[in-house]
Amino acid sequence: MTTQQTPHQRKPLPPGFLDEVRAAVGVRLHTGKAILLQHGSSETHFDPVFPDAVAFAHSTAEVAALVRLCIAHEVPIIPFGAGTSLEGNITPIRGGLTIDLSEMNAILEVHHEDLDCTVQAGVRREQLNDHLRDQGLFFPIDPGANATIGGMASTRASGTNAVRYGTMRDAILSLRVVTPEGKIIRTARRARKSAAGYDLTRLMIGAEGTLGIITEITLRLHGIPEAISSAVCSFKTLKGAVDTVVQAIQLAVPVARIELLDDAQMRASNTYSHLNYPEKTTLLFEFHGSERYVQEQVETVRTLAGINGGGDFLWSNLPEERSRLWKARHEAYYAAVGQRAGAVGWTTDVCVPISRLAQCILETKEDLATSTVPATILGHVGDGNFHVIFSIDPNAPQEMEEVEAINDRLVHRALGMDGTCTGEHGIGMGKQRHLVDELGDAVDLMRLIKRAIDPKDLFNPGKIFQL
């Protein structure tokens, strides 16, 4: 459906390959159509593309064995977690073997006293937080979807808490990786910091599986704060809401979450999540800290909101209420896409310096006013990151073109402000042109690294850039 895909060379699997895979993983090798479709589909507008086979791995050693088989037979190899990525990041465009890591879902170690843990790549973030809760710990990175930690590492995910706690780049201490040579390496030790050679950890984070397969992750954790308060505040104007955010960030108020949903998104979310909020531009806040410190943060932000045309703060201090609020936020994508029955979604993902955020959002809102495709705006605005979610009629090809043009204009608006084409979704298949627009010759350096590490171009080929 998307016009951004280009045809890719696809070779049949070599004879005997599947027998060798079956010898390695037994009944966990699948070639049935339903499972192939599931591993070639996406949450957004990319056409499904089937892998040739799917193998469910149960250990790092098994992944390494599968990698060695794929290398020997020159078969493309695609790591797969929860399949929640948004830029076609796990689409097997040249076929090959998808290695599904979702059954590698053991939480291997929790070092309570060091505030860290080591998990297998298939652990999902909600599972991890359920496990940690009794120990008074939590893992803050929250991209919305209940993604796997491995997938989140591979796309350098972030989400609602990043303004306070950073992104996957900051959250990871160390990785275990199966390299394209079939070796198992550990990228770092468990120390909080290190100056020991090249930062392979950060090189693998955000590499979208093109440089190796992440099988284990050591994560930084945080103590559950003594006090957590959530609030909802509606604004007279979009500008007033954005200005409130910008001023809070400039005053260095350590808000844990500060999310913007525009009027259209509030309408969609009210319907989808059975809520009853005013259908105006809205900020959702979460404050973490000691009782006194949370109170201090709240006072500052409430004052800023008042100055900028914000209404009363509606509080959600009970855990159930908070869950309901943030569940609605997590459902926002489905709410936005689901405005039209049978629609497919497309979400943009720019991030700009905070001083340019108001202008970027307001110009985008103006641009959307001319569009025939329903669209909402929401974002992790404390970072300068926001999304437009389009609800596209799959039977109206001009809608896809229209959205592509709006997205192009948005990306170039953000680049013009020294921003990025992707705050957290990655490049995948969808943003390869934009990556070049953003970083120019630096992309050649990425290609050089890719060719050196994966000379046969077998690891998630065709992603991030064309070689």
Add this chain to the structure above:
Amino acid sequence: MTTQQTPHQRKPLPPGFLDEVRAAVGVRLHTGKAILLQHGSSETHFDPVFPDAVAFAHSTAEVAALVRLCIAHEVPIIPFGAGTSLEGNITPIRGGLTIDLSEMNAILEVHHEDLDCTVQAGVRREQLNDHLRDQGLFFPIDPGANATIGGMASTRASGTNAVRYGTMRDAILSLRVVTPEGKIIRTARRARKSAAGYDLTRLMIGAEGTLGIITEITLRLHGIPEAISSAVCSFKTLKGAVDTVVQAIQLAVPVARIELLDDAQMRASNTYSHLNYPEKTTLLFEFHGSERYVQEQVETVRTLAGINGGGDFLWSNLPEERSRLWKARHEAYYAAVGQRAGAVGWTTDVCVPISRLAQCILETKEDLATSTVPATILGHVGDGNFHVIFSIDPNAPQEMEEVEAINDRLVHRALGMDGTCTGEHGIGMGKQRHLVDELGDAVDLMRLIKRAIDPKDLFNPGKIFQL
């Protein structure tokens, strides 16, 4: 002097090379012995090695021109900032051209409202903070020495504030780099986060100039806190001091600085910096925040110190007093080395998970008790990072051997605790064996990257690993 150096191939400069360099930088090309010695010496125990020539660059374009000359003539090229590194990181062991960036010291842009700035690589951290002070901003990374920002980036420096504000890894938004192809790239935009392809920013940070030359750095800044309080607290025992730190970190008290100096270091610092503190294990604290929030942090830490045998907190709330205190901390290395006239220094640099810190320091202190070489312990203990500073008689070769053995035991003690051989000094020449002990096959992946990016091995050759 050190036994860790191995002989290196050193070729004479090709005929005509210096004429071409002189055509590029004019009188800023130097071949006088004094300046060569200055660019081949180190703050620690490595023997001086002369480069063939030193060129002072004044712009990124000039650096690129010099790089292209060096590539064409296959001349090694060593970037140089302030020369404050501690592992022989800038020693020109194969000769060649040292490019001194210290005159590229312009602060190019300060984006007050975005809390970031862009500086040339030769800007020093004190210069930057002097410039920022009037705008209510500061750059927190403080390795002690008044290093250049480019050098700090290249060694992934951190220091006293890292426990609260992170390391150079966290502090940098984007780099301008001259690659070994002679191209000028920018590794990222100015957005707070991005998922746009491989993290070239982090790859260059800590690469010690082996993958290219950093010429400009975009840094995250912080607002100067409303309240800053510094305190000094002596402890009955080393263990009590370390336990205080560990408990404060586990309670997630956001202390801005928490530095440990053992009794020997306090003795040396009292002498060197004309102070009069008790010569017992001491913690230096700094707290940042609002008045109320600082007070809350102080209460918690004071309670912990009391439980662990700490004495009264001696406060330094006036800026002059604070400066005096932290000046003494910054002079600690020179104080420790200067215990013996004419001595040379050697500093270790392990970092371990915080739960292992007490054991690691106590075992190290025991080990030092058997040594004939004067030694002190100090560290950025909130991160699990500490140093032993030896004061070595250069005319007693057995002292160097003794220290090397102690350092070896210390590194392996830290590795046994899943720590790292270097928290912040880098690998340079001194820790290449230890890097392999720490990361095994992952070092091969580093070599692969180095060979791909710098196939002629011209960029700061012989550092981090042998190719």
